Amino acid sequence: MRDELVPLLVAFGRAVRAAGVTAGSGDIETYCAAMVTLDPTDLMDLYWGGRTALVKRRDDIPTYDEVFRAFFLGEHQPVQELLTLHLKSSAQTEAVLDVPATDPPDPAGEQDEEETFMGLMASSVASVRNKSFVACTPDELAALRRIMRQFRLTPPKRRTRRTRPSRRGHRPDLRRTVRESLRLHGEPVALHWQRRRVKLRPLVLVLDVSGSMADYSRALLQFAHTARRASQKVEVFCFGTRLTRITVPLQKRSPDAALADAARLVVDWEGGTRIGSCLDEFARTWGRRGIARGGVVVICSDGYDRGKPDTLALAMERLSRLSHTIVWLNPHKGNDPSYRPQSLGMMVAEPFIDVLLSGHDLESLAEFAQLLPGLA
Structure with missing residues (x-):
């Protein structure tokens, strides 16, 4: 070349x-x-x-x-x-994960120019934006992943109890006002204001890599790598029959190296599915440590669970209490606005889901990226 x-x-x-x-x-x-x-x-x-x-x-x-x-x-x-x-x-020459060996662009570029070039790159594959990952050829998947690396996922923000000085705050800052007045020997000064600080909510991605999700798991892993590179408050887990944390491998800049290291950690790749037990383990261990507390938990799965429905219901109930929002990406939803869950796992989890999206193509992932900042 x-x-x-x-x-x-x-x-x-x-x-x-x-x-x-x-x-x-x-x-x-x-x-x-x-x-x-x-x-x-x-x-x-x-x-x-x-x-x-x-x-x-x-x-x-x-x-x-x-x-x-x-x-x-x-x-x-x-x-x-x-x-x-x-x-x-x-x-x-692609590896098992079929991801192009190129580095993502520097996120320090100017925002308006970055959005312009993202639109230009997206226009080159506009014909496959609404095409399911299952129906895409290897060349089309590689092109889609190039555009996917341009996504900038921004978790929603929340107000903290700490405050910061502000010109137009919601309550007066008496300490700064009195200190300024004492500095001027008691002369009256303008009233200082303060408002609460804001911080990003944690974003947790829990990806199903079982056999039934094999056609989507590689694209979702690339999406998780994009999310991990875009924000430091992102945790990524994979599950099939057991739960595996892959946040550390996804810190690498190269998608090839990051996803290859993540694949070596996941021992149950394209195997069975135990959604309930894996989510229960996540809620009992990682969730209680503060990873999911007040955050946005994104579960990417088709809902086919071989475990007990009671275990899944209990795990979803725990997650709903710990997290701020639960988003479920089900590829079988597609573009059908009247979709109703058909699998038993989805029926059990539906009462605890706040947002249900498809995640089966590039357009649905872009919709999630656009919706994410508004989940405040």
Whole structure:
């Protein structure tokens, strides 16, 4: 892929220089060397790599943006050709989890530009956004996971008992007001205000990796890696016949390395299902330690449980008392708004579920990501 990449980047560097930006041959060479280690099929990497290597003056940024838009997003769209070549080569060398070996983009970029490029990348696979993970080809799944890495999951916030100074608070800050008055030898001062601090609620993902969820578990694990990279207050667990915590492996930046380490920890991959006993173990051990207390618990499962219904009901009742919100992602729900649970496990858990979504395609996961901040 390097043979197709270097001439493309050199042509772009010359186009930037022809537009009036001071970019020498050394700068273009630096750009090419940087893109070898980055992802050339990612518009964010292409943009920021070129902007860092080729642009030296702030006044040249609008010119660079115009050339970039015309070169990479014009009629020819060379990124599409690179993406096709990359998918063909990676489909033959992917690991068991079938995740592209590329790093996610730096979350420190500007929010508006990041959303713009996310929309551009999403438009390239708009035809499969509503396509179930089961029906997608390996190339389509790889493309969907590239867009999935652009998601920014933001857990809802809650007010704490601690306060902070504020210009327009809800109650007066008498301590600061008196201290300021004493500093002025008793002269009257303006009243200071304070409001409560806010913090993110914990987000807990509990993923079903049993045999009945084999067609969805890999995509959900990629989604969990995205959530773990987006926020530090995220815990991830997998279960089949036993519960396994995979939060630590998912801290790695590379999806390949993170998911491979997580897969080695899960010994019951694509095996049986004991939802009730696994959730009960989570509520009794990890939940009581504070991981799920006041947080959002997301359970990704189809509800097919081989255990006792009483155990599942007791575990869901404990979780409902510990957590703030319980979200259940059931792939069998699909896009049917009138869906009613059919399996016994879903019937038992339904009274304790606050939000029921599908999670069977990219669009449903994007819907969850958009809904998550509003669960305050």
